[in-house]
Amino acid sequence: MRDVLMLTVPVAMAGAAHAGTLELVVEIPKLNVAEYHRPYVAIWIEDASGKVAANLSVWYDVDLKDQEGEKWLKDIRQWWRRSGRSLELPMDGVSSPTKPPGKNSMMFDTALGPIAKLPPGDYRIIVEASREVGGKELVEIPFNWAPGAEAQGSARGKEELGVVTLRLTR
């Protein structure tokens, strides 16, 4: 007897699963210092009450032996306190190596991952940088989230971060 292969036809999902994108560009300034290290950076989303709703990316020395890069994660102070210290790193899709000076862009599919689970409302995307033998800086961009939403925003750091721009497209 031949097995009949049942093909299920996927039904188009209504509402939630928009393939929108959240595009973030984080500029790391080129600094003229004697000893330069690429900054450790954490990028996350907080809701209106200040609770961390999603971790998007953490840039640190992922490739050091014995995970020694993790030793300095606590210097991304606000992120460490609000979320980092309760996480198991490395986290797939979140952990990333450090990035060089210049504009670094990231795209997140809003139908996937923690962003897809965000209830509609007011949020802030926060970028915090900490540089070895250097300074620390944090910038925030507020935005409103709803499925299919579009938003734009930018913030500018003074020392450790340049311009950070956010674009939410349908």
Place this chain on the structure above:
Amino acid sequence: MTFAKRLLIAAAAASLMAGAAHAHRAWILPSATVVSGDKSWVTIDGAISNNLFFPDHRPMQIEAIAITAPDGSSVKPANAAVGQYRTTFDLELKQKGTYRIAQANSGLSPSWKEGAETRRWRGTMQDYLAQGIDKKPGVELVATSRRVERFVTDGAPTPLKATGKGLELGGATHPNDLYSGEEATFILTDNGKPAANIEVSVIQGGDRYRDEPGELKLKTGADGSLKLKLENAGMYWLEAGSAGTTTMEGKTLKSQATYVAVLEVLPG
């Protein structure tokens, strides 16, 4: 109790307090209190000094230092060295959570008069009775307990487990969760009961570089609560002292407890 006796007790208690609380400051200073990573170490100094936090008087005794890991087990200090002015040792943070590093001791401090002189002694109840000190004329007995401690957290903080002995810190705010400009709420307990209306002194480190000591004088509430809001990031020395009564082997005696915690306030 006659008035004279009451005076004597007050005087004895006051002079003992002066000796214990204000002579020098004991502290334990780790290289970090908030730690990340899997194979992290901290290095710790213990000293009794005048300046905060510069060792300039006596090292802390290493035998009296107890380290408790987040799971309650004891950890031995590593690479310990007792120097001229400070004791230094390392601690490997093998577990995630909060470590407690403490130097605690308790005992009896009787005092009595021999002629014009006031004699003092320190020791256990057993020795006190065995050596017949309880028979000394006009002996005033004070039970003392003293704890100096510090907390270090690797990863997320774990709740502090109270020992129930002497003065200790607890409450809503975890000691490794302090940030400048934010109000912390602690509860001080004395032998497990709220340490009500006791005096607490808080001094920021770096007093060498200031003219004024900058001492914050606070008092706990009736429930032992202490609200602390520190505007500057840095290391702070906190001392609380309480006086009361306690019973030991059926006798009621004066008790005195001192508690010192060194708190790190990070930029908020």
